[in-house]
Amino acid sequence: MGARYEEDDEADYPFLRESIRQRPQRAGERTAKQQAVRQQTSRQQPAKQQAARLQTTKLQAVPQLSAKQDRNARQRQAALIRRKRRMRRRKQILAVLLCLLLAGSVLAVRRLQREQSEAGGQAVSGELSAGRSFGLFGEKIQGIDAGQYEKHPEWTEDFLTISEYSRPGEPLGEVKNIFVHYMATPNTSAAQNRSYFENLKDMHDVPGASAHFIIGIEGEILQIVPLDEMAYAVKGRNEDSISIECCYKAENGQFTQETYDSLITLLAWLTDTYGLDTEDILRHYDCGGKKCPLYYVEHEDAWKLLKQDVEEARK
16 A cells, blocks of 8 residues: 555555545644634634733632731721720629628627617517518518608508417508508597407407508508508408408498598508509408498598599598
């Protein structure tokens, strides 16, 4: 096959003839493709150069952005540290204040105990039996904040002896109502009715009877059961109510003006102290049907006026 061939050979080998004739054509195609590639490369070169310059610009901007973010991060970290320090100082101050309050409570209790021992236990025992206590949130008297308790109308404390017949000594729960009563016997004083309740422990005649207050015909107020203890006054409601007994002269059970005025003042203070409305003031009659207080059961208009007067006294 190394020798030259003639056209006659092409006749004998047709595939050679076809291959030789196609060589110039294929060479021209390769040349055209190379020129097209060079042209495309020349067109793409400016775009690549521009992209390279843009990439270089981005790379140069990255260190500046990172530095700014790093400064912000350090500032946030420093602010967080300062905030934690402030919170720690506040907690420390609060802990110190709580310790001081606790220490003050302990000292107050010890002082009361010392006074009790010095006074033979009489005076201070009376105060403790009246419900005086000290806590982290201040002094309470008969379950009432000392500041509010000091605003009470003038009265005399003369507590009954604890017994199952008049003063059970059981704690009073949430106060929901205040009941108004009248004593069964006319023309008797507050002191005489207090003696009646006191003597029940000796007579054993009545299952249980008492009240927190007795208002006399002269307007005097006598407290015979502490406000943080239950009294025997309204069956089924002794656990959540306060009761007031009123003395009277008239046969129809109407109170004297002095008794009425003291009752209005006491009711105004009690409703304000326990967060009650005048609608929370009830007659014994309203729970059980007993005609007590007689005058205000038979005269509904007088009872409405009484509650209006309480509302006015609260202003």
